[in-house]
Amino acid sequence: MKNLLNEANNCLLCKNARCQKNCPINTPIPDIIKLFKENKIEEAGKILFENNPLSAICAIVCPHENQCSGNCIKGIKGEPVHFYEIEEEISKNYLKNMKVTKPKSNNLKVAVVGSGPAGITVALDLAKKGYDVTIFEKNEKIGGVLTYGIPSFRLPESIINLIGQRLKEYGVKIKINSLVGPVVTLDKLFEDGYKAIFIGTGVWNPKKLNIKGETFGHCHYAINYLKSPHLYDLGQKVVVIGAGNVAMDAARSAKYYGAKKVYITYRRDFEDMTATKHEINETKNEGVLFNTFKSPVEIVDEGIILADTKKVTNEDGSTSLITIENSEKLFECDSVLIAVSQEPKNNIVINNKGLDVKRGGLLYTNEFGQTTREGVFACGDVAHGASTVIEAVVAAKRISKSIDEYIQNSLMEEIEFTS
Template structure:
């Protein structure tokens, strides 16, 4: 707390705060810091929660270097204000202590399919407006990527548990181990009286490398590994293919669970990685090694064959990546983790007619989250592909407004 007060005192309380302008959800950062300095923690927590119900989680997992911290004016000539640390303290205390009052019920039932960041946001906001909300979660815990995609040493599960507690206070019913699509269909939900359905099932199908040997026993997909890393025996030496945040999380988790040599192999350089600089830096600090400009060719029993790549400058000033086929080499390892993006599982689409998809199998919606079936909405990764948690919350708030307008016709 003392360190956070020092951080708060560094803030210039800018009138046209660049940090706030570059926050996807427009967190009123100068106002929050001012309240914090005055000791008005509950008031600050209420503002944060109403603006972003996942504030305590975003304070940890947001790419701050590209948002608030990256645009702090103090960072131009020195160290920027670490607002996210202040946000985490305020938001966590607020979630711990607040008692949400269940509003008067309007008798209208809503189904939330998937309880990731978008699903939780929509469920909370609709429940606060008096709707009878039921969450259908295919796993045994809510949270989606928060619980099954981000390592617990990076995101404490305590914060997700607090959100679940607040949901239940509002009367939200949570059905775990409930997969919507093959048995319980969207039509069945509508027949049972749900007036609208929100789909926020995320992207859980790993993208294949499509090279020989990918089905071998020592090859695993990172998104599957992160669900239950304690169940895997990866051995001493692991090679992770990919360079996004999932790849960094998988590499760090492998180190955490005892693999001594963990390498990230990527076909480009550090500057091209989609993982945040913070995530890459954390991985390096924890002993993860990097093999850059290496592209996978074939997986064999002893490991993986990689070939060198290099950037070539084109006449128009752009760069192309070319492979050097005479550079192929076997890199021995005990296990390989593939982390080159994810696609949505199409269970809902296959078993429910009327839901159109776009490229990559993502659900097609309009700008308000309305799918091609009336009364059925979607947002988050299932419509946009793997994005940030904060973007899912932003989209969830927008979709909630659309659903509320649609649902009002059923209120007697």
């Protein structure tokens, strides 16, 4: 706590704080730091939770270098204030000790499909308003990407369990191992009296490399591997294809669970990687090695064949990536993990009429989160593609308001029709 107080004392409490302006959910950072310095921890925790119910998680997994810390004025000439460390301490304590008063029920049912960041946020927001919310989660644990995509050594499962406990205290019902789509259809949910349905099922279908050998036994998709990394026997030498945060998490997990040598292989350079600098540095610090300017050609029994690539400058000043002819070489390894993005599963779309999709299988929604089917809403990765946890929370808070307005307007129309 003393070190965190020193961190708080370094804050200038700017009136027009750049850190707050660059926080996607507009966390009142100077106010929180002021309360922390005054030892008003519970008050600060309540503000954080009301503003962002996943504050304890975002403090750990947000790309702070692009948001609060990366825009701290003290970071221009020195070390920025690491607000997220203070936020984590406050939010974890508040989540652990908060007292929940269950709101009076309005007897209106809402179904939330998926319990990732968006689903949790929508469920909490609507439960606070008195809605009878049921979460349908296809896995045995809630959390979505928080549980099955981010390694537990990065994001402790205890935090997600606490959130699950708070959901239940607010009256939210959680149905685990409940897949919505083929058997439990949207029609069935509406028939059972749900006034609205929210879809927040994330993006869980891995994208293929479309190279020969992808089905071999020593080749796995990183998003599948991260669901239960302790069950995989990857051997001693592992190659991860890709350079996003999923690739970094997969590489770190492989190292954590016993692989001696783990390589991130990417066809471009560090500056082009989509993973945050913090994630890349953490991955390096844990002993993962990087092969840049290498492109996968074929997966073989002995490992993977890679070709050299290089950047070239075009006449108009732009750059292109080309593969160097006859540069293919075998890179021996025991396992290959493919981490080149994900797309939504289509079990809901295939089995339920009226849901239109965009390119890549993403659900089509308008600015209010409404899909092309009446009463069905969506946001987060399933509608906008893979994004950060905080972006999912921001979208979910907006869409929960849309759902509330939709239901209330529907009730008014029913009254007018019957009167």
